Amino acid sequence: SQKIEQNSEALNIQEGKTATLTCNYTNYSPAYLQWYRQDPGRGPVFLLLIRENEKEKRKERLKVTFDTTLKQSLFHITASQPADSATYLCALGRTDSWGKLQFGAGTQVVVTP
């Protein structure tokens, strides 16, 4: 069965450091992968989309890589700030079912001053 794995343990990181999150998947061939931020009791907020033919995407302090051979995406937050504290979700999608996303359970990031 399809599986999307994100580290269930919270990532505690000091302000100013780079946080790196991992999203691994099995039995799935996604056409694209998205990363979302979710705060407690709120819906996810879209951050970045990377397609299967792209290796890397950047947006401000965020960077995403996508390795379809390893079936893995890495999500980096550089120069992290306490306001970056949240749960980060990866989501996979296919072009034959555009919009139907399969989500990982998310990794909580805690940035301390």
Place this chain on the structure above:
Amino acid sequence: GAVVSQHPSRVICKSGTSVKIECRSLDFQATTMFWYRQFPKQSLMLMATSNEGSKATYEQGVEKDKFLINHASLTLSTLTVTSAHPEDSSFYICSADGHEYGYTFGSGTRLTVV
């Protein structure tokens, strides 16, 4: 940017009653919307795809008679949880394609059935 408004944000209902949740796209049209459910510390699980002007398509294991979806216009989809029971207590979230803004999610509805 694209905004999806979801109401109510919280609802408590008695077992056996029905609850309606609304999802509106405020500044764009959405022919398709998606409904997810999320249990604590778990991933969002897609329940159904809501298609404007036609029947919703449900994911395997989701009871269509229990979770009624109506998408009567290009900006409004509703999810009605019928004859709710405590096990239906969850966080329900809708989403729509916000085009260049990615998939835009509503703020979610916390349903508690007592």
